[in-house]
Structure formats: C-alpha cells, structure tokens
Amino acid sequence: MSVLLVADHDLGQLSPATARIVHAAAQLGPIDLLVIGENGDKIAEQAAKLAGVHKVLLAQELSFTDSDLALLETLAQRYQYVIQSAGSVGRDRIPALAARLDLMPVTDVIEILGPNRFVRPIYAGNALQTITDPQAKHILTIRASAFPAAKSDNTAPIETLGDTTASVARLIATHRTEGDTPDLATAQIVVGGGIALGSAENFQLVEKLAKKLGAAIGATRAAVDAGYAPNDWQVGQTGKIIAPDLYIAIGISGALQHLAGIQGAKRIVAINNDPEAPLVKLADAALIGDLFEIVPQLIDELDKAGVSR
Amino acid sequence: MKILVAIKRVVDHNVRIRVRPDGTGVETQGVRMSMNPFCKHAVEAAVQLGDAGHADEIVVVSVGPKAANDVILTALAMGAHRGILVETDAELETLAVAKLLAKIVAEENPDIVLLGKQAVDDDSNHVGQMLAALTGRPQATFASEIKVVGQGLEVTREIDTGRETIAIPLPAIVTADLRLNTPRNAALPMVMKARSKPLAVRPAAEFSVDLAPRLQVEKISPPAERVAGKTVGSVSDLAAFIAGEVSQMEAL
Numbered sequence A: 001m002s003v004l005l006v007a008d009h010d011l012g013q014l015s016p017a018t019a020r021i022v023h024a025a026a027q028l029g030p031i032d033l034l035v036i037g038e039n040g041d042k043i044a045e046q047a048a049k050l051a052g053v054h055k056v057l058l059a060q061e062l063s064f065t066d067s068d069l070a071l072l073e074t075l076a077q078r079y080q081y082v083i084q085s086a087g088s089v090g091r092d093r094i095p096a097l098a099a100r101l102d103l104m105p106v107t108d109v110i111e112i113l114g115p116n117r118f119v120r121p122i123y124a125g126n127a128l129q130t131i132t133d134p135q136a137k138h139i140l141t142i143r144a145s146a147f148p149a150a151k152s153d154n155t156a157p158i159e160t161l162g163d164t165t166a167s168v169a170r171l172i173a174t175h176r177t178e179g180d181t182p183d184l185a186t187a188q189i190v191v192g193g194g195i196a197l198g199s200a201e202n203f204q205l206v207e208k209l210a211k212k213l214g215a216a217i218g219a220t221r222a223a224v225d226a227g228y229a230p231n232d233w234q235v236g237q238t239g240k241i242i243a244p245d246l247y248i249a250i251g252i253s254g255a256l257q258h259l260a261g262i263q264g265a266k267r268i269v270a271i272n273n274d275p276e277a278p279l280v281k282l283a284d285a286a287l288i289g290d291l292f293e294i295v296p297q298l299i300d301e302l303d304k305a306g307v308s309r
Numbered sequence B: 001m002k003i004l005v006a007i008k009r010v011v012d013h014n015v016r017i018r019v020r021p022d023g024t025g026v027e028t029q030g031v032r033m034s035m036n037p038f039c040k041h042a043v044e045a046a047v048q049l050g051d052a053g054h055a056d057e058i059v060v061v062s063v064g065p066k067a068a069n070d071v072i073l074t075a076l077a078m079g080a081h082r083g084i085l086v087e088t089d090a091e092l093e094t095l096a097v098a099k100l101l102a103k104i105v106a107e108e109n110p111d112i113v114l115l116g117k118q119a120v121d122d123d124s125n126h127v128g129q130m131l132a133a134l135t136g137r138p139q140a141t142f143a144s145e146i147k148v149v150g151q152g153l154e155v156t157r158e159i160d161t162g163r164e165t166i167a168i169p170l171p172a173i174v175t176a177d178l179r180l181n182t183p184r185n186a187a188l189p190m191v192m193k194a195r196s197k198p199l200a201v202r203p204a205a206e207f208s209v210d211l212a213p214r215l216q217v218e219k220i221s222p223p224a225e226r227v228a229g230k231t232v233g234s235v236s237d238l239a240a241f242i243a244g245e246v247s248q249m250e251a252l
C-alpha cells in the first residue's frame, strides 16, 4: 500500500504539521511526500529527513487549487492513499480531488484504526464517527494535533517533477499576521484570550503571558470578530484545532464551538470571573476573579519562580 | 447575474447534542433545527450582491427532507427570489449532495454559486470544493470578502497564515466563512412575502444520480469525558500549578 502525502509549508519552511501527518500515515504504507511550491528545494530537503518518507517529490510551481488538483489527479493513479493535513490548504484541495476521482473522502481523521478504518469528529467534536472506507483508494485529511511528530533522521531521495499546469486564479495580496509565535496546531503551550480582554491593546496581556511561556496565542471568535486578535489565532470549530500539553484560557466562557478546538489539550487552566462558565467547569485548575488583576500578578509570580521558556 | 445559494437544514448550533446510547447516531428527534450558520452568511452575501446591483436573480436550493422547506423560506424572507427543494429522506454523503447540486447548476447555469464553508452537523467542509471539481468551475473557499471586479471576483480568504486575496474568473464557486457579513433577520413583512415566492419541490430520484453511500459508519460514540473542574484559591497556587506543568514538559 503506498501513500502520497502532500506537505504543508510556509515562507520556505516545512510546516511542523507535516512531521505529524507523516508519523500518522507511516502506519498505512511507504510515503512519497509531495512538495508543491516555488523555490521548494529547501522545503524538500527538510521533508527528506522525516522518518517514514520513501521519497520526496518536488513540483516547483506556484500552488493554486486548480493547478495542484491537476497534478494530484495525475499522481493519485499510482497510490492507494492521498493524504494532507486538515489545515486550510488540505481542506481546500482534498475534497475537490476526491470528487474528481469519484471517491468519498474521509476528513479530519483523529485516529487510524486500520488500513481503512478511521475515527473523525462531528458536531463540533461532541460525537465521534467510526468509519470503514471500502473504496479502492482512500482520500484523507488528518488532524496534525492528534498525532506526535515523526523523527528527523532520514535521508530520502528527492525527485523533481516536470511541467505543471497553469492556474486561472491569480494571487492579489496576502495579509499575514506578523510575529514569531509558535505554530498553534502543534504548540506545547497555548495561551488563549476571549472577548473579556476588551481591546486589542489589552489583548497584549495574553501575548505577554504567552511570550513568557514560549506559548502560541489563541483567541475566541468573539475576540477575533471584535478585532482584538487576527483571524488565524481563532481556536475552535471554525478555527484551529489545538492539542497542547497546557492550555491557559483567559476570559473565555467555553462555548461549545470553542471547546471543539481544545478537546485534545492535556491540561486546561481557566481564569474567569464567572464560576459557572463552562470552561471553568472542566478546567484542571481554575482561578475565579478579574483577569486584569490576576494575569499581571501571575506573570510576576512566574518570574519569581524562575519559569521561562 | 444569477446567483445560486446552497443551504442546509441542521440541528441548531446552540443545541447541545446527545449521542444515542446504542451508537446509531445523534438524537435529532424533537431537537430544534435551523439553517446552517455558514449558509446564512452565504445567503446574506447573495442578497448584498443583489442590493449592489450585481445580481438580478437569487435562487436557493436545499437537499433534504420536506421539512427543509423552512430553511428555504428563511432564505426567501432574507431576499432570495426562488427556492428549490431536492427532496429526499435519506442522509446523503457530501459527494451525493455535490452531484445533485451539480445537476441544478447545469439546469440553472448561475454565474456565482455560494455555499457555506461547512455544515455544523457533519463538519465536513466538502461540498463547495466538490461542486467546483464536478462542474469544472474555479473555487474560492473560506471567503471573508467578495468583490465583483470586471468579469470576475476578488475574494479574500481566511487561511492558516492569515488572509489572502485571489482573483478568479466567472462562473465560480465561493464558500462563506463567518466574518463575511452579518446575516439579517428578516422583518415580518418579508416573512409573509416569502410564502408567495416560487418554491419547486423535486424528488432527488428525478436527477438519476447514484445516491448510495460509499462509506460505512460503524458507530457514533460520545467523546471521552473530561474530569470535573477544580478551582485553586490564589494566584500563587495557579502559578505553582503552571510551573509544575512546565517543568514536567521540560523533563520529557
């Protein structure tokens, strides 16, 4: 059984999610890891190091949905599995690829039970579907947050692919969130802030605590809609799915759409002035009170205890 | 221009669902149902494009049971002109839904098809992309802004690294994200007027599409329960808890 896995990358770097998808997919068969991107050589070199990768395929092109699909459709003929992470690129391409191949995809896989048995969440994670896929080929997206990373001790060969298709789409602008905070989907610690922060300026309190802990920053939809945080920090049913060892939720009620994104968190800390907030009810350690008093004190106490990463 | 909007009737997003103890599914009997939130944003986007003079006809389509008429009426009350119910009592997979919608696209030949980015029951996030693949039309998924520019669209998309704006030619498929707009609540006169707008009911069988499921759902189970929450008494206790967790991580 052979696997075609599409790598995720950003700014010329392989995304940390890919190592996790490689680890998950390695149990399905030898992996050909496809890197699609202009100037993808460095990404391909990083990809070649991942344990479980049989070979790296490099397509040097601007990645667009339609051109990627044309490439994937051709390559798919040779594989039993086509897989990508359930990030925004995989979500965009994989269902379209499946439809072109007249196959039903299985997406957001969080557990692989066998060669064609998978578990995926539905209803914002409030129910889990166990699925058998009897089709000849399996088209999957996998959630990086649900799997550990593959080791980087491999030296797989890199093969460059020939001509690729042009796209009808044109990129006009990118609006990136500047900063060097860790990747949310794979971070070990995440500090999240809600609408209670009250302004973009106050949201820096969340950022300050995150910086101290070397944590990624998350936000609720309410905080993003209000303009306190950029959209790519949103955690939940419509945002990113996280599974850190520690999630610190500040002024977040714990609506079910937010909880959908944090079910994989090992430990949850909540700071909230409402003892009845759903997130307080399931936190491993909740402190009831005003976040504007608590968070600055907490940063001081962590300083005193010499905690910093 | 003509715009087609696909809408789904789902368990209302505020309902806390219950998994049936026998593992056969989620309890939907006697549960409040409503239009999928992302579809509401899609309908609103269509109506706003209409208000801006970019659309002279907005058609909404839903695939589902007779009761899905109510979400079509909601969309008509929001400002859509005409509805189509592709009626079936079967729970269809996304590929089958996309194939039925592709037939409607072939009949109606709309310039823009708007869908929600995901249905909050199955959380699939498939149908728009599948429809684009089946109809050979370009797609712009997860839209937070849609502009008609010349003969095409400029769509701003919400992606993992922030946002990006792409230009695509028409006809095209666009899926709506939550920050696209604020859906209106239809005023009572519009609700009354909706009842007199045309609504065609067509059995799914009429479209000669193979609707048989491809996947076998073995069971539906509840997620693991988290242990009940604990509170700590002071900031120092909280700091000690966090410090303890962090030191364990570093030990790994």
Ligand SMILES: Cc1cc2nc3c(=O)[nH]c(=O)nc-3n(C[C@H](O)[C@H](O)[C@H](O)COP(=O)(O)OP(=O)(O)OC[C@H]3O[C@@H](n4cnc5c(N)ncnc54)[C@H](O)[C@@H]3O)c2cc1C
Residues within 6 Å of the ligand: A193, A194, A195, A196, A219, A220, A221, A222, A223, A234, A235, A236, A237, A238, A239, A240, A250, A251, A252, A253, A254, A255, A256, A257, A258, A261, A271, A272, A273, A274, A277, A289, A290, A291, A292, B013, B037, B038, B120
């Ligand atoms: C289809 C759909 C998808 C959605 N997807 C997402 C998603 O992906 N992610 C997401 O987060 N949401 C999502 N939402 C929105 C979600 O339903 C909630 O509205 C949102 O999560 C609430 O955000 P919040 O916790 O910041 O705000 P609130 O619910 O208003 O909670 C604020 C909390 O702060 C506390 N508080 C107030 N002041 C203080 C203070 N001074 N000190 C301490 N605590 C204080 C309050 O007690 C309260 O618990 C979605 C909604 C829909 C309909």
Ligand SMILES: Nc1ncnc2c1ncn2[C@@H]1O[C@H](COP(=O)(O)O)[C@@H](O)[C@H]1O
Residues within 6 Å of the ligand: B006, B007, B008, B009, B036, B038, B039, B042, B061, B062, B063, B064, B094, B097, B114, B115, B116, B117, B118, B119, B120, B122, B123, B124, B125, B126, B127, B128
């Ligand atoms: N049964 C349906 N009838 C009409 N539109 C649907 C149906 N199912 C899905 N859609 C559309 O496809 C979008 C994405 O749904 P999904 O791929 O199921 O998450 C929804 O927001 C709708 O716009």
